[in-house]
Amino acid sequence: MDEIYCPLCGKPNPVGNKFCEYCLGFLDNQENNSIDPGFTKEEETRDSGGEPMADEQHPEGSGDIRDPDSRDQFTEEDKGLGLELPAADSYDWMPGSSSNVESDQDDISPISPFVGDSEGDDSGEIPSWLNDALEDESSPETLEFEEPIEVSEQPLLEEEQEIKQKSPGKLESAGPLAGLSGVLSAEPGVARIRKPGAYSTKIRVSENQQEHVKLLQSLLEDEGQPKPLPRKSPISQQHVLRWGIAIVLLLAIFWSVLFSEDQLALPVYDEGSAEVNRLINQLPDNARILVGIDYEPGLADEIDTTAVPVFNHLMSQGGLLTLISTSPNGPILAERFLHSGRLEYEYINGLDYTNLGYIPGGAAGLISFIENPQGTTPFSIDGFSVWDSESGEPLPPVVGINQINDYDMIILLVDDPDLARIWIEQLSPIITDPLTLSSLVLVTSAQLEPVVRPYYESIPQPVNGLVVGLRGGAAYSRLIGGDQLPGKFWNAFGMGTFIAALIILVGGLAYYVVPELSRTVRGQEKVN
Amino acid sequence: MSWADWIGALLGFVLTLLVFSYLIGDNQLFRMILHLFIGVSAGFAATVVIYNIIFPRMFAPLIYGQGSEQILALVPIILAGLLITKISPRFAFIGNFPMAYIVGVSAAAAIGGAVMGTLIPQTLASMNLLDVQASQAFDADLGLRLVNGIIILIGTITTLAYFQFSTFSNITEKTQLQTWIEALGQVGQVFVAITFGFLFAGVFSAALTALIGRVLFSVELFQSIIELFL
Amino acid sequence: MRNPLYPAVAIGVGIVVLLGYFLQIDLLVNVRIMFLEWATILVGIALLVGVVNLLIVHWNKITSEHPNRYNSMALLGGLIFTLLVVGYFGPTDEVSVWIFNYIQIPIEASLMALLAIVLIYAGVRLLRRKPNLLTIIFIGTAVVILLMSGPLFGIDIPGLAELRIWIGKVPAVAGARGILLGISLGVIAAGLRILMGSDRPYGEN
Numbered sequence: 016m017d018e019i020y021c022p023l024c025g026k027p028n029p030v031g032n033k034f035c036e037y038c039l040g041f042l043d044n045q046e047n048n049s050i051d052p053g054f055t056k057e058e059e060t061r062d063s064g065g066e067p068m069a070d071e072q073h074p075e076g077s078g079d080i081r082d083p084d085s086r087d088q089f090t091e092e093d094k095g096l097g098l099e100l101p102a103a104d105s106y107d108w109m110p111g112s113s114s115n116v117e118s119d120q121d122d123i124s125p126i127s128p129f130v131g132d133s134e135g136d137d138s139g140e141i142p143s144w145l146n147d148a149l150e151d152e153s154s155p156e157t158l159e160f161e162e163p164i165e166v167s168e169q170p171l172l173e174e175e176q177e178i179k180q181k182s183p184g185k186l187e188s189a190g191p192l193a194g195l196s197g198v199l200s201a202e203p204g205v206a207r208i209r210k211p212g213a214y215s216t217k218i219r220v221s222e223n224q225q226e227h228v229k230l231l232q233s234l235l236e237d238e239g240q241p242k243p244l245p246r247k248s249p250i251s252q253q254h255v256l257r258w259g260i261a262i263v264l265l266l267a268i269f270w271s272v273l274f275s276e277d278q279l280a281l282p283v284y285d286e287g288s289a290e291v292n293r294l295i296n297q298l299p300d301n302a303r304i305l306v307g308i309d310y311e312p313g314l315a316d317e318i319d320t321t322a323v324p325v326f327n328h329l330m331s332q333g334g335l336l337t338l339i340s341t342s343p344n345g346p347i348l349a350e351r352f353l354h355s356g357r358l359e360y361e362y363i364n365g366l367d368y369t370n371l372g373y374i375p376g377g378a379a380g381l382i383s384f385i386e387n388p389q390g391t392t393p394f395s396i397d398g399f400s401v402w403d404s405e406s407g408e409p410l411p412p413v414v415g416i417n418q419i420n421d422y423d424m425i426i427l428l429v430d431d432p433d434l435a436r437i438w439i440e441q442l443s444p445i446i447t448d449p450l451t452l453s454s455l456v457l458v459t460s461a462q463l464e465p466v467v468r469p470y471y472e473s474i475p476q477p478v479n480g481l482v483v484g485l486r487g488g489a490a491y492s493r494l495i496g497g498d499q500l501p502g503k504f505w506n507a508f509g510m511g512t513f514i515a516a517l518i519i520l521v522g523g524l525a526y527y528v529v530p531e532l533s534r535t536v537r538g539q540e541k542v543n
Numbered sequence: 544m545s546w547a548d549w550i551g552a553l554l555g556f557v558l559t560l561l562v563f564s565y566l567i568g569d570n571q572l573f574r575m576i577l578h579l580f581i582g583v584s585a586g587f588a589a590t591v592v593i594y595n596i597i598f599p600r601m602f603a604p605l606i607y608g609q610g611s612e613q614i615l616a617l618v619p620i621i622l623a624g625l626l627i628t629k630i631s632p633r634f635a636f637i638g639n640f641p642m643a644y645i646v647g648v649s650a651a652a653a654i655g656g657a658v659m660g661t662l663i664p665q666t667l668a669s670m671n672l673l674d675v676q677a678s679q680a681f682d683a684d685l686g687l688r689l690v691n692g693i694i695i696l697i698g699t700i701t702t703l704a705y706f707q708f709s710t711f712s713n714i715t716e717k718t719q720l721q722t723w724i725e726a727l728g729q730v731g732q733v734f735v736a737i738t739f740g741f742l743f744a745g746v747f748s749a750a751l752t753a754l755i756g757r758v759l760f761s762v763e764l765f766q767s768i769i770e771l772f773l
Numbered sequence: 774m775r776n777p778l779y780p781a782v783a784i785g786v787g788i789v790v791l792l793g794y795f796l797q798i799d800l801l802v803n804v805r806i807m808f809l810e811w812a813t814i815l816v817g818i819a820l821l822v823g824v825v826n827l828l829i830v831h832w833n834k835i836t837s838e839h840p841n842r843y844n845s846m847a848l849l850g851g852l853i854f855t856l857l858v859v860g861y862f863g864p865t866d867e868v869s870v871w872i873f874n875y876i877q878i879p880i881e882a883s884l885m886a887l888l889a890i891v892l893i894y895a896g897v898r899l900l901r902r903k904p905n906l907l908t909i910i911f912i913g914t915a916v917v918i919l920l921m922s923g924p925l926f927g928i929d930i931p932g933l934a935e936l937r938i939w940i941g942k943v944p945a946v947a948g949a950r951g952i953l954l955g956i957s958l959g960v961i962a963a964g965l966r967i968l969m970g971s972d973r974p975y976g977e978n
Contacts, residue, residue, distance in 0.1 A: 254568075256894060256897065256898075257566065257891075257894050258566065258567075260890055260893050260894055260897070261566050261890045264889065264890060264893065265754075265758070268754065268755055268758050272755075272758055272759060272762050273762065279924035279926065279927055280924055281924075282924075311881065312878045312881045312882065313753060313878075313881035313882050313884060314749055314752070314753060314882075314885060315756075315878055315882065316752055316753055316755070316756030316882060317748075317749050317752035317753065320752070343588035343592065343820070344584075344587065344588075344591075344873075346591060346595070346864055346865060347587065347591075347864055347865065347869065347870060347873050350865045350870060351870055351873065351874065354870075370865065372591065372594070372595040373591050373592070373596075374813060375596065375813050375814075375816035375817040375820060376648075376649070376809075376813040376816040376817075377649065377816075378649065378652040378653055378656050379648050379649050379652040379790075379809055379812045379816070380809075380812075380813040380816070381652075382652055382655075382656075382790075382809055383806065383810050383812070383813050386805070386806055386809070387806045387809075387810070390806065390810060391809075391810060391813065393599060393600070393603075394595075394603070396591070396594060396595055396863075396864060396865055397863065397865060398594070398598075398599070430749070436660075436661065436953070436956075437656060439660060439661075440656035440657065440659065440660025440661055441656050441660060442660075443659065443660040443664055444659055444660070447664070460749045461745040461746075461748035461749050461752075462745035462746040462748070462749045463745070464741065464745050464941060464945075465738050465741045465742050465745065465941075465945045465946070465948070465949040466953070468941060468942070468945070468946050468949065469665060469668070469946050469949050469950040469953055470664075472668070472946055473665060473667070473668030474667075474668055474671045474674070475664065475667070477660070477664060484745065484748055484749070484752075484922070485748065485922075486748075486922050501759075503759065504752075504755060504759065505924065506924070507755045507758070507759075508751065508755060508923050508924075509923030509924035509925060509926065510923075511754070511755065511889075511923070512748065512919045512922050512923035513919075513920065513923060513926070515747060515751070515889075515892075515919055516916045516919040516920050518893050518896075518897060519893060519896040519912065519915070519919075520912075520916060522897040523897045523898075523899060523900030523901075523912065524900065526897055526898065526900055526901045527900045527901060527902075527903070527904065530901075547871060550875075551871055551874060551875030552875065554875050554879075555874075555876075555878075555879035556879075558876065558879045558880050558883070559879050559882075559883045562879075562880055562884060562887065563883060563886075563887065565887060566887070566890065571843075574841075574844050575844050575847045576880060577880075578844040578845065578847040578848040578851075579847045579848065579850070579851045579880070580876075580877065580880040580881065581827075581848055581851075582847065582848040582850065582851025582852035582853075582854075582855065583851040583852070583854075583855045583872065583876050583877050584877060585824045585827055585852050585855075586824075586851065586852045586853070586854070586855025586856045587855055587859060587873065587877070588820060588824065589820070589821055589824040589856060590855070590856060590859040590860050590864055591864050592818075592820050592821055593860065594863065594864055595817070596813075596814055596817035596818075597817070597818075597821075600810075600813075600814055600817075601814060619810075619811045619814040619815065622811065622814075622815055623814065623815060623818040626815060626818050626822060627818070627822060629819075629822050629976075630825055630826060630829070635976065636976075638976070639776075639779050639975050639976050640778070640779060640782060641815050642779075642975035642976055643778075643779040643782045643783040643973075643975040644782055644783070644786055644811070644812065644815065645812055645816060645819065645975075646783050646967060646974060646975045647782060647783030647784060647785070647786040647787035647790075647967065647968070648787065648808055648809065648812040649812070650783070650787050650963070650964040650967040650968055651786070651787040651788070651789075651790035651791040651964065651968065653960050653963075653964050654791055654960065654961050654964035654965065654968070655790070655793075655794035656960075657957040657958075657960040657961050657964070658794070658957070659794055661953055661954070661956070661957040662954065662957045662958070665953055665954055665957075666954070668950070669950065691942070691943045694943050694944065694947065695943055695944075695946055695950070696947075697947070698943075698944055698946075698947020698948055698950075698951065699947050699950045699951045699954070700951070701951070702947065702948050702950075702951025702952060702955075703951045703954060703955060705951075706951070706952075706955045731948075731951065732907055733906075733907070733910060733944075734944055734947050734951065735948050735951075735952075736907045736908075736910040736911045736914070737910060737911075737914050737940065737944040737945055737948055738944070738945045738947075738948030738949050739911060739948075740910065740911040740912065740914025740915040740918070741914055741915075741918055741940065741941065741945040743892070743911070743914075743915045744914070744915045744916075744919045744922065746888070746892065747889060747892045747893070747915075747919065748919070748922050749885070750885050750886060750887075750888040750892060751889045753882045753883075753886045753888075754885075754886035754889045754890075756882055757879075757882055757883055757886050760879075
């Protein structure tokens with residue numbers, strides 16, 4: 016036979032091996048081990064001679080400690096030895112009990128690590144293979160422990176002496192069972208404690224790996240050290256572009272303001288402006304006009320310039336104005352607009368117009384004014400009683416006004432989309448009421464056109480007229496004739512919009528095309 | 544020009560230049576001017592409120608009112624007193640009552656306006672786009688108006704679909720919009736792009752007008768100075 | 774536990790004001806008007822509270838030697854000067870209008886004027902990255918509207934004026950109407966959340 020089979024794991028091992036290569040179990044090189052055990056319970060329990068296998072420490076064939084029934088075999092003699100029987104659920108492995116243990120072949124555990132000697136091993140003598148194993152065990156190379164635990168050299172106790180006499184088996188010299196004889200050894204594979212092989216603590220590292228380690232180390236070291244930020248150029252490409260745009264635009268506007276003489280043509284027709292013109296023409300004499308001033312000082316130039324022709328037309332019709340605002344700057348802007356000198360008519364406070372001031376609260380304030388103008392704004396911004404003046408009569412601009420739809424027209428000067436929306440929303444039920452004679456006209460900044468036009472274009476129409484931005488004011492100016500719109504303003508506006516469109520088109524294309532071209536050239540250079 | 548106007552014009556010119564210094568780069572003077580502007584705006588707002596609200600609407604009814612008017616005039620005064628506690632962090636919780644009042648009223652006003660002023664009218668307007676009878680009153684070219692109406696209707700619906708962000712999620716599939724809404728949204732993006740392009744041009748026009756106003760102001764100032772010396 | 778009084782007040786007055794849009798009952802209308810008048814007064818007081826808070830914050834910056842204390846000095850100087858002068862003469866007096874004309878308007882108009890340059894700069898840089906269809910539509914629309922907003926040196930490009938009018942009346946209106954409807958739905962949702970007590974933005978915490 017070339018191979019022997021390990022009794023523990025069943026794997027084949029070359030003949031001559033003492034220990035299994037796989038589980039380090041003890042290999043019996045006798046003939047029996049050449050047979051694949053093909054473990055069965057019954058085979059385990061019987062040796063080759065059909066005799067029950069004997070525990071190596073208990074040649075009398077003591078019960079296997081793993082068999083719970085065998086515990087009962089430990090008799091009173093065990094007790095006499097001073098060995099109290101352990102609890103029923105604990106194993107009684109004291110050697111002294113072995114002499115009285117009758118082997119119960121039926122109770123022997125089917126699993127036994129030990130293959131019985133073919134010659135039988137009931138004599139109590141240590142079998143030769145075990146002897147060899149024990150000799151191996153005692154050899155210094157195989158001992159797991161470098162220093163055996165020292166056995167006490169004090170005189171043995173009486174019990175211990177009795178144990179020694181009665182159990183002449185080999186005394187255990189190491190471990191927690193030192194001094195006891197007849198100790199069952201652990202499975203050979205585990206008991207084959209051996210000195211561990213000496214291994215080098217140095218890691219086997221190849222040169223390539225060492226290079227990688229050095230690289231990683233340098234990276235980690237760099238992380239801890241702050242690196243100076245790259246110096247930012249004070250003048251970047253974006254700065255240059257911004258300055259270029261500013262210079263070109265300012266030069267164009269300056270040139271237009273300083274050197275353009277004739278006013279360029281005003282827009283021919285604007286539907287919204289034409290509608291406002293028609294509505295104002297239809298106003299009765301001394302019409303009551305409610306003017307909402309709701310724009311910011313930043314856009315005062317645009318709104319004022321756009322509104323001048325409209326208000327000139329309105330004032331020429333004799334309209335009396337009631338000024339109101341939902342922003343704190345509104346009252347001052349209203350005063351400024353009326354007394355700026357740009358209007359053809361000089362209106363007198365209290366006679367031709369009254370400034371009711373500021374209504375806080377946005378939509379809530381507007382509703383309050385719409386539903387109860389007298390209660391919401393009893394006084395003007397100057398502190399005069401509007402609705403019940405000293406003479407007992409209301410001021411001329413508010414004569415006959417009890418509710419909002421008593422006004423002949425509502426004009427809103429606005430630059431904010433949200434404010435415009437709030438005004439239109441709150442006035443919409445009144446304006447769209449078929450019984451109402453009031454109309455709502457918006458004079459807005461150009462940025463509002465997309466937002467207010469849906470209201471103007473809808474049916475029913477909550478916004479009856481729309482003058483949008485400088486273009487709308489220019490169209491209105493053309494409608495009523497005269498120099499309503501400053502020529503320099505209109506010319507500069509045309510120049511500015513043209514230059515802006517040109518810069519966006521040309522500059523944007525250049526910004527896109529030039530990097531693409533350079534990228535293509537670089538790519539071709541790489542290929543070449 | 545009076546001497547006050549001269550001083551004012553020069554002051555205005557200097558302030559204009561300081562604000563334009565931002566084109567060169569953000570600087571401390573520009574920030575100081577911004578802070579000055581905030582202070583002046585706040586001062587104007589506070590003064591207008593004192594002139595327009597505090598005296599005429601809070602204290603005048605209390606002084607000059609009769610009977611129930613005086614009693615009712617106490618309510619906003621008490622509420623205003625509670626609101627003033629918002630200045631102190633320790634007692635700010637007292638001001639929550641009038642704040643809740645303001646918030647409730649404002650919310651209701653906003654809802655009412657949105658429903659009565661935008662939602663219903665604009666929805667009706669979208670429906671009336673294809674109303675032949677209504678459109679005839681405005682435009683003789685009915686065919687063109689109907690085509691425009693269809694485009695506006697499609698644009699309105701697809702724009703609304705574009706701003707639809709509700710999704711459904713499945714255990715097996717990842718969270719996603721429904722395909723048909725997504726397709727509509729793609730079309731809506733085109734209309735949104737056109738609207739925003741229009742807005743962009745409008746905002747630029749408004750800003751350009753402000754720039755022209757500043758340039759005209761500066762030119763007129765220098766022309767006045769030149770005329771003064773000539 | 775959150776105080777139920779605050780949402781009760783908000784919901785109560787809100788419902789009264791909201792019902793007034795739809796029901797024309799005399800008592801309801803009168804109560805609604807009263808609630809609205811009180812609300813306008815309170816908003817004015819809230820604005821004053823904001824101004825006082827601004828004053829306190831910047832005063833603390835000055836006294837605590839904050840690095841930006843010089844800016845705070847400019848702010849407080851402008852605020853106190855305006856309060857005193859405009860408060861004494863009145864908001865519509867010539868002196869007040871002088872301050873408005875030569876301090877507030879130059880600064881605010883100049884800030885708006887800067888926007889013109891920034892917008893052109895933004896338009897140019899928009900094409901820096903590879904433009905997609907939407908970018909082209911956006912820029913194209915803006916350019917067409919810009920060109921046709923002004924006089925264009927008297928040059929009449931055929932069709933461009935009509936194109937501008939059509940863009941303003943059809944696709945821009947469509948997009949804007951969709952946006953307006955969306956805004957109104959959002960406003961309604963936000964307002965209803967407040968009136969149902971789900972949202973409590975009145976500083977309860």
